[in-house]
Amino acid sequence: LRTPLKQAATSQLVLTERQPDCQPLTTPPKPKDTPPADPWTPTSNLKMLISAASPEIRSREQRRQLSDSSSEVLQTKHCLQERLLGDEYEKSQPSRKEKSLGLLCHKFLARYPDYPSPSQKSYICLDEVTEELHVERRRIYDIVNVLESLHMVSRLARNRYVWHGRHNLPQTLQALRKVGEDNKYIQQIQMIKKREYEHEFDPDGGRNEEMASSFGSSEQSEMSFVELPGVEFRAASVNGRKYKSLRVMSQKFVMLFLVSTPQIVSLEVAAKILIGEDQLEDLDKSKFKTKIRRLYDIANVLSSLKLIKKVHVTEERGRKPAFKWTGPEVLPNTQDTKLEATSTTCAPPISESIPSKEQCSKALFPSKGKQNFTRHSSLIKLVKSIENDRRKIQSAPTSPVKISASTYLFLTFLLETYFSLVLSQMAAEEMQVKCEAVPKAEASQQAALSQPLGVCPASHSSVSPLILPHPQSAVSYAICLHPSQAHTVTTYSPGFMLQPLPCANVTGIRSNNSKGLNKISTEEGDTLRGADEPAKSLAAEERPETKSKTSSQRCLKRSQALPENNLIKRRKSDEESLDTSLTFFPSGYLIPLTHCTHGNKAECSSKEKAGVCSVQHAAYSSPIAGVIPMPASEVKTVNIPAFHITPLNIMLSPNSIAAAPVLSNSCLNSSSASSAPNPSSSALNFMLQHIGLIPAGVQVAANPVLQHVPVSSQPENINHSSGSTNVQEGKVSEKKFAPPAWWVDFLFSLQPSAPKEPQEPQAVTENFFRTPGGPNTEPSQPANSDGTQRPSQGTLYIPQRKLEVSED
DNA sequence: ACGTCCCGCCAGGGG
């Protein structure tokens, strides 16, 4: 097929000369050993001979010979080609890519229908496939193994498989997801990323392999293969628990996607997790390499299945290969969780069968499911985990704080939720969703936003029983750039980037720098550049008016001012395309709590939900205050930096935010609410207090405008927008992005294996809520006081990450 | 120089 015959004749001669005894000439692999450039070396000949002697190959050839002559011809040609000299040879030589596993997989898949009629099963004969596809048998195994891991095929006997197609995919994915959750992969990923991040600043430092402990507890899932009940698996009792590595790896790899929120997994992380799980062995270099290689194999076939897609996460450390899940969305597996809306909207009775469920959700949400659900079940686990932590803590009040990864995550989540509320509110206020051009993504976004409260991520309602998002609010949550997460930050889906803004900016100036700072680009997006422009020009025309509480409104205006073309461009941008335009709001004015309803209808309805809620309550009512003792006097008022919220997939409509309602204090059970802080601070306080991070009486101020505003030391760098500024910042700021220092410190301090042990409570606390502004949070600064790019003491710079999507 | 990953050796073990 793909083998040019041109040089066949020529090569034939040569070949004959050289290898008179190259008999059947049907040995494709062997000739390979001959270095194309120097085919005639004794060495090469020797190699060929040796290869030819291989029993395996010989036997296979024999089979081939009698099987069919046509293929033999091809083989011959192939063989001949191998012997061509230099350029000629090269030209005829199918590019390496043409021999890729991915391509081969495509060919393989092309042979069978995605959804074979259940009546007539199609069988797969490896020999046939091998022959027809013209490949080494070995390669087929690679493919079949991962297909098997997805239950798309199952082995019948030697050399024989049954083709199931994608019929089982939903169940399989569902199952995998569950297992993934059970395995606490999310936590592990966090762990790894965090460590990774730490190493950036402390390369040779702490060999803290102690995360084993955090990993440990949950590896009941050794090397087991996830079976599927319904699917008759291997009639033959081929239960060699052993040789399943690739299959198991494949499954785990998939799990990783299914459980992580931005469904992007880097090979590196995946490899580490897969290794770490087997044995907490020393991260052997070669072992790691091998793992990566295997992952590539798996990834290739998964790619062929269109389940994942290769992307790149670029950060300052370089480009890291990663993959993004593009397969069907898998809802958290909640067998008994009823999504209110679902039950009412779905005409057909909700059976417990996954497929129907999926269909149901599909009907509800035209596109794939929403990621908003992905939190749900995992949250349950987190909560439980937190409970344990709490217990431990209580039993050892004086011992150093040690919080599990899950608790850490939970806290993160809470904060995340907090921000999401802000966003929700904005959305509620007639916010206009801005969807990406890519249909799938678009649909998904739409669905998420039009989603009725009932379907609102359970996580939200359960987490903040007292603070419920407005019914019509969009259910999108913010993606906070935690250092560890930042690695793969991708602001995917209803994603937002949060970043601290120097107060100066908050006053209503478009921070040019912020644009560069936090930039995520896509490769396919030439659109990105385009989108950038409007933003810039917009920024240029933006003029600070007055300085007062109207800042928020100014922000609104700004958003309103977004040029139409910008909108359009964004629409066109691909799903990964991230909006880099600048639209930010002082968090204080945008907190979304319209009417907080205590235990309203959104309350736990299903059993599971009820369970969740109760657990949560427990968690709340027993704050882990002890964890971080903090004299109220120490933290009477803390500044929470304003955030720069960059809408990625969502756009505000011109008139939307102006009317952003304010949270009524009654919603807060906090006594301190009387001080009538702005909504955001109220919410934040509520949250922090409830998780015991701050005493009930303590108040955290979230509105920078109302607080003293430490002005950036380099106001000139940020408070205006000129062409030149754009240029310079382009370089500098594009390199670094600074998360709120307090946020970073805060999160890090909560982490189980935080390198720097929280010295004393107070100190830690102070770190959490360092005042905003200041040099540390000034992103556009080329370097810190120490002259390096490294953050100093309490500040952590997160290297800017780019997400590039490269299709091939 | 590094990311990808093809290629095929060879050990295990099913039949």
Add this chain to the structure above:
DNA sequence: CCCCTGGCGGGACGT
């Protein structure tokens, strides 16, 4: 014992 399976990693190709 044959030979199917599939772990494994050297090293070539692509960028």
